Amino acid sequence: MRHPWAYLLWIVVGGLLAFGFAGILTVGIFVIPIALVLGVIGLIIPASRSYSVLSCLIGMGAVAVYLAWLNRGGPGTVCESRLDSLVCVDQWSPWPFLAAGVALILTGIWLPLRLSRAARSGGAS
Numbered sequence: 001m002r003h004p005w006a007y008l009l010w011i012v013v014g015g016l017l018a019f020g021f022a023g024i025l026t027v028g029i030f031v032i033p034i035a036l037v038l039g040v041i042g043l044i045i046p047a048s049r050s051y052s053v054l055s056c057l058i059g060m061g062a063v064a065v066y067l068a069w070l071n072r073g074g075p076g077t078v079c080e081s082r083l084d085s086l087v088c089v090d091q092w093s094p095w096p097f098l099a100a101g102v103a104l105i106l107t108g109i110w111l112p113l114r115l116s117r118a119a120r121s122g123g124a125s
Contacts, residue, residue, distance in 0.1 A: 006048035007055045013039045014059025022063060051112035061104030068097035
């Protein structure tokens, strides 16, 4: 891991893309262009054009885990009593979000490490 900032850049890009697509009808149309600009900047800088690009999966996984947390009361209608009112929302099952998030995070950690080790050893497995 020669440039930790490159990994952080791609984690942010992946997180912004996932957050933008998850909220495409609201804030997504503002977030996706920011992610694309950061992604282009990352591709322009030679030091960040490596296996660090794959760490965008970590950012996407973090958003999926966050969605699982937001839906932790689901599936179904979840009601919460506030000071003088009752607020009810429909929530999805958190388990698919959690499974996808954990899989993306682990893949985003494992894959760049595996590929960089294979490149250092001359491509041998």
